[in-house]
Amino acid sequence: MSKEIPYKIYLEENEMPKQWYNVRADMEHKPAPLLNPATKEPMTLAELEQVFCTELAKQELDDTTPYFDIPEEILDFYKMYRPSPLVRAYCLEKKLDTPAKIYYKFEGNNTSGSHKLNSAIAQAYYAKKQGLKGVTTETGAGQWGTALSMACSYLDLDCKVYMVKCSYEQKPFRREVMRTYGASVTPSPSEDTEVGRKILAEHPGTTGSLGCAISEAVEVATHTEGYRYVLGSVLSQVLLHQTVIGLETKIALDKYDIVPDMIIGCAGGGSNLGGLISPFMGEKIRGEKDYQIIAVEPASCPSLTRGKYAYDFCDTGKVCPLAKMYTLGSGFIPSPNHAGGLRYHGMSSILSQLYDDGLMEARSVTQTEVFEAAEKFARVEGILPAPESSHAIKVAIDEAMKCKETGEEKTIVFGLTGTGYFDMYAYESFHDGTMRDYVPTDEDLKPGFESLP
Ligand SMILES: *Cc1c(COP(=O)(O)O)cnc(C)c1O
Numbered sequence: 001m002s003k004e005i006p007y008k009i010y011l012e013e014n015e016m017p018k019q020w021y022n023v024r025a026d027m028e029h030k031p032a033p034l035l036n037p038a039t040k041e042p043m044t045l046a047e048l049e050q051v052f053c054t055e056l057a058k059q060e061l062d063d064t065t066p067y068f069d070i071p072e073e074i075l076d077f078y079k080m081y082r083p084s085p086l087v088r089a090y091c092l093e094k095k096l097d098t099p100a101k102i103y104y105k106f107e108g109n110n111t112s113g114s115h116k117l118n119s120a121i122a123q124a125y126y127a128k129k130q131g132l133k134g135v136t137t138e139t140g141a142g143q144w145g146t147a148l149s150m151a152c153s154y155l156d157l158d159c160k161v162y163m164v165k166c167s168y169e170q171k172p173f174r175r176e177v178m179r180t181y182g183a184s185v186t187p188s189p190s191e192d193t194e195v196g197r198k199i200l201a202e203h204p205g206t207t208g209s210l211g212c213a214i215s216e217a218v219e220v221a222t223h224t225e226g227y228r229y230v231l232g233s234v235l236s237q238v239l240l241h242q243t244v245i246g247l248e249t250k251i252a253l254d255k256y257d258i259v260p261d262m263i264i265g266c267a268g269g270g271s272n273l274g275g276l277i278s279p280f281m282g283e284k285i286r287g288e289k290d291y292q293i294i295a296v297e298p299a300s301c302p303s304l305t306r307g308k309y310a311y312d313f314c315d316t317g318k319v320c321p322l323a324k325m326y327t328l329g330s331g332f333i334p335s336p337n338h339a340g341g342l343r344y345h346g347m348s349s350i351l352s353q354l355y356d357d358g359l360m361e362a363r364s365v366t367q368t369e370v371f372e373a374a375e376k377f378a379r380v381e382g383i384l385p386a387p388e389s390s391h392a393i394k395v396a397i398d399e400a401m402k403c404k405e406t407g408e409e410k411t412i413v414f415g416l417t418g419t420g421y422f423d424m425y426a427y428e429s430f431h432d433g434t435m436r437d438y439v440p441t442d443e444d445l446k447p448g449f450e451s452l453p
Pocket of ligand 1: 113114115116143144232233234266267268269270271272273341342386388389417418419
C-alpha cells in the first residue's frame with residue numbers, strides 16, 4: 001500500500017541537505033573549461049580570483065569533488081525560507097482530468113520571489129569571509145539583484161547592482177525593493193564605466209542587455225579595491241548552490257517512495273534547472289535510474305534548441321572569460337517585446353555538455369502559450385507564477401495532456417522557480433490581447449552567430 005501523498009511535502013529542518021552536490025564529479029565528459037580571452041588558455045585560479053571571490057573561483061574550477069559542505073551560516077540563512085515545499089498539484093491534475101501525477105518544487109516563498117536567494121547568500125557569504133567590502137552584479141528582470149541585496153544586507157556587505165535599463169524603467173518597484181535592502185542600483189548602460197560609455201556611444205538610446213550590464217559590473221569590481229563580481233546564473237558555482245533545490249526534492253520524493261518519470265524546468269542561464277536535476281542526473285549518469293529531463297526555453301531566445309555549441313563571450317563588452325556553451329552569440333539581442341525573462345544568449349556549460357551528450361532534451365515555447373499555462377495554473381493552484389517559471393508549467397501541462405490521451409500515469413516533477421508580482425505589465429498585455437509572439441528567423445539569428453569568436 002502506498003502512503004497517502006499530502007498536498008505539500010514539507011521536510012523538517014533537520015532533514016535539509018547539509019552539502020551541495022557537484023554533478024561535474026560524475027560527468028564522463030566534463031564541461032569545457034573557461035578560457036582566458038587573450039591567451040585562449042584555461043583560466044587559472046589566480047586569474048579567476050581577480051574577478052570572483054577566491055572560494056567561489058575554486059568551486060568554479062572543481063570538476064572532481066562530488067560534495068561540498070554547506071557552511072553553518074548559510075544553512076542558518078536557508079532556514080529562514082527553506083525547506084521549500086514540494087507540492088502535489090492535485091487541483092491542476094483534476095482540472096486537466098489527467099492520470100498523470102504532477103509535483104512542483106516551489107521556490108517563490110521568499111521576498112526576492114525566486115530561487116536566486118539560494119546562491120546569493122552563498123556568494124555573499126564567501127565574499128564576507130574573504131574580508132571584502134562589497135560585490136557588484138548585473139540584474140535583468142530584477143530577481144537576482146533583489147536576492148543579492150537581501151543577502152548582502154544580512155551580512156553587512158555593500159552591493160552595487162547594474163540593472164538593464166529597460167527593466168529599471170519598467171520595474172521601478174523591483175528597484176525600490178533592492179534599495180530597501182541597501183543596494184545601489186544603476187541603469188545600464190551607464191556613464192559610470194568605460195564599457196558603458198563605449199556601448200552608449202555605439203548604440204545611443206539603447207535600453208541595454210544582460211551582457212552589457214555584466215560588462216559594467218565586472219569593470220567596476222575589477223577597478224574597485226575590496227570588491228568582486230558575482231553572477232546569479234550560468235556559472236557552475238551557481239548550479240552547485242542551486243542543488244539544494246534538487247536535493248530537497250529528492251529527499252521529499254524518497255520519503256513517499258515516489259520515483260518521477262520526468263523532470264521539467266525552465267532554462268535561462270540554467271541554474272534552477274541544473275540545481276533541480278543534478279541529483280537525478282547523477283543517478284542517471286551512474287546508471288542507477290533513468291529519467292526524462294526537459295529544459296524549456298523561450299522560442300524568442302532559443303539557445304539550446306537553435307544555438308551553436310561553441311566557445312563564446314559571456315558579455316557584450318567581451319571582458320569575461322570565454323565559455324563553451326550552447327549560444328546564440330553574445331551579439332544576440334532578444335526582441336524587446338519578449339516579456340518572459342530567460343533572455344541570456346548562452347546556457348550553463350554543465351547543462352550544455354549534458355544536452356550535447358543526449359542526457360537531457362530541450363523544447364522551446366512561445367510567450368502567449370506560456371501565459372495561457374500560467375493563468376490556467378494560477379486559477380487552480382493559487383500561486384501567481386513568474387513568467388520564467390511558467391515555461392516549465394506549459395510543458396508539464398503538455399505532458400500531462402499526453403498522459404490523458406494514452407492513459408499513462410506518469411509522475412511529472414517541475415520546478416516552479418518564483419512568483420510574478422512584478423510582471424503584471426506582461427500579464428496585462430496578455431489579458432489585453434496585445435502580447436505578440438516572436439520567433440526569430442534563421443536570418444535574425446545570423447548576426448548573433450557572426451559575433452562568435
Ligand atoms: C532568474 C530566474 C530564472 C532563470 O534563471 P536560471 O538560471 O535559468 O534558473 C527562472 N525563474 C525565475 C523566477 C528567475 O528569477
